Amino acid sequence: MTPRWQRAALMPSWIRWLPCAFAYLTVIPDEQPFRRSTWDGVVPWGDAAWCDPGDVDDWVNRARRRRPRRESGPAELHAREHYDWILRVRAARIELFGEMCRRSSLPVPHTVGELLSCLAGFGLFELDGGDDAGGADPWVRVRLDRNPLEVLPLTAEERELEERAQRDDRAVLVAIAVRRLAQRTRRRWRRRVFSTSVAGLAALAGVTVDQVGESLTDLAGIAGLQVEDHDTQGWLRITVPWPDFRLRFPFAELPAPEHAV
Secondary structure, three states, X not given: OOOOEEEOOOOOOHHHHOOHHHHHHHEEEOOOOEEHHHHOOOOOOOOEOOOOOOOHHHHHHHHHHHOOHHHHHHHHHHHHHHHHHHHHHHHHHHHHHHHHHXXXXXXXXXXXXXXXXXXHHHOOEEEEOOOHHHOOOOEEEEOOOOOHHHHOOXXXXXXXXXXXXXXXXXXXXXXXXXXXXXXXXXOEOXXXXXXXXXHHHHXXXXXXXXXXXXXXXXXXXXXXXXXXXXXXXXXXXEXXXXXXXXXXXXXXXXXXXXXXX
16 A cells, blocks of 8 residues: 655754755654655665755856856856855754764764664654664654754753744744745735734744744844734734845745755
């Protein structure tokens, strides 16, 4: 019987912490728990845990094709600077995740198969009925809905930084929801206006009602969003600076830091 694949419940902030290949492990059959072998042929167990940004020359060639020939020099410079920035962010993420592994006495994973075992060590997966590295076929239960604050061996300072980062994550999720709603409205010069309920916006963004208010306040400060209470029943009238807002939050979901630009 063919599995009916679905996305596992996920605490979005793991996107900042985990190797890119963890996305393979968020797609699961609808049965819970399920055998690890259900993923065989779907999950590339031998692939690298961290995505490869590719060769810088490919970046340069793509940038040149998008610009007129007279702008090939600035296009190349921008592509090389962007590539270097992504490498630095990627290296910092690899080092930070490796440090979390070392503090937890877990081997640093290099492949997707090793990543599953590592995340099981953190408690983000439960593998019951055998050691998958030893050839058995354990039952798998996904726990990616757990908060990094509950799982990772963070210092007090790191916990404070993570709390702030999670607030930023929620603001981006709300921004993505706002952009989707704004795109459905009639075009106006330099702005889009729509009305929505607080509860509806929270559901679309995947956050709580209280977190919507906090995120809208943040977005008003950093992205020029204007929010007015529409009535006493929890409806809002939102004015979105356009197309600046769309260009700033083009993502379909919360991106990993090196993919955010």
